[in-house]
Amino acid sequence: MSSALTARPRGRQPDQLRDLSIVYEGLDRVDGSARFGFGSTKSLSSVSGPIEVRPTLENPSQATLDVQIRPLAAIAGTDSKALATILKTVxxxxxxxxxxxxxxxxxxxxxxCGTESGSGLGSAGRGxxxxxxxxxxxxxxxxxxxxGSVPMRGVVCAVAIGRLQADPSSSPILILDPExxxxxxxxxxxxxxxTFSAVLPGSPLSxxxxxxxALxxxxxxxxGPFDVQEFKRACDFAKKGAMEVWLKMKESVCWLEKSAPPPRIRAESKVEDDETPGEMEVDDDKVEI
Known part of the structure; x- marks a missing residue:
């Protein structure tokens, strides 16, 4: 495998994440909000609830979970709606x-983010x-x-895995957190x-x-064709990265517990410019992003 193929931006190793950043935004009219980033790849999310639900959506046995995903620009398209369905399941x-x-x-x-790849821009097919x-x-x-208003069975942490292969005769290389x-x-x-949880079978802590x-x-x-062994390697590779994300979340919660509730609480592994270019207009009654 040539070094040109395996070389990564900023000299990262195949199993190395970019700097993780967590910002507790303190948005108005929501119960919780936060920004998470792998380097410059960042997303913002807010949670409202439990709150009053429309009678047509009322479920007598459990809370109704509603997920809305918005791209960086334009309106939500098919990709955003599909992702909302996935997050609802997860x-x-x-x-x-x-x-x-x-x-x-x-x-x-x-x-x-998404200006380079089209991802997050709402463009059809670019997702x-x-x-x-x-x-x-x-x-x-x-x-x-x-x-802290909705009890959780466990903490969900996610990472991305990329696959590189020069030719069919060579073994593929897996990389963590592709940018x-x-x-x-x-x-x-x-x-x-x-999903990280102490109630899963086995030893409570590693x-x-x-x-x-558990995945x-x-x-x-x-x-190419689906390879079970390659999938297992990718899963193990991703698990190690997800553990780093969990540790970062634990560190950020310590900041949250030890501090008074100011408008914004930062817990970042590296100081970065958190300014988002452009103004985003949102017409949602519950959230201001």
Whole structure:
């Protein structure tokens, strides 16, 4: 395998994440909100609930979970609606919605990047790449931790895996957290979401004091035939990255617990410019992003 193929921006190793950033936004009229980023790949999410629900959506046995995903620009298209359905499935299994019947729990996600790849821009067929999807899953988890109003079975952490292969005769190389500049070189990729919980079977904590985890969802696909062994390697690779995300979330919660509730609480591994270019207009009654 040539070094040109395996070389990564900023000299990252195949199993190295970019700098993780978590910002508790403190948005008005929501119960919890947070921004999560892998380097410059960032998403914003807010959680409202349990709140009053329309009679037509009322569920007598559990809370109704509503997910809305918004691209960086334009209106939500097919890709955003499909991603909203995925997030609803992932988080429905990690929340105790039966504790709040006849109410509504609303998630609103917003892409904060996508100018290079088209991901998050709402363009038909260009969608949300795996890393941007992972950042949105993590931002939603941190928003739930910030809200503290909906009990959780476990903490959902997600990372993206990319696949590089020079030719069919060589073994593919897996890379963690592919960024926009690497996307054209990939012949496979996917987001892996894991649920971390001490109630899962086995030892409560690993050697790194991280709870056990189980794969909740993935959309990993490749250009070639499906290989079970390769998928297992990708899953193990992603699990290590998800553990780093969990540790970062734990660190950010310590900041949240030790501080008074100011408008914004930052917990970042590297100081970055968090300004988002342009103004975003939102007509939602529950969330201001």
């Amino acid at each position: 988080f429905a299994s990690s929340l105790f919605l039966s504790h709040h019947p006849r109410t509504l729990v609303q998630i609103v996600g917003q892409a904060l 949300w790449n795996a890393t941007l999807t992972a950042s949105l899953v993590n931002a939603t988890t941190v928003a739930f931790l910030s809200a 926009e500049a690497e996307l054209p070189r990939l012949d496979g990729s996917g987001c892996f979401a894991f 050697a790194e004091n991280v709870p056990r985890c 909740s969802w993935t959309n990993y696909t490749t250009a």
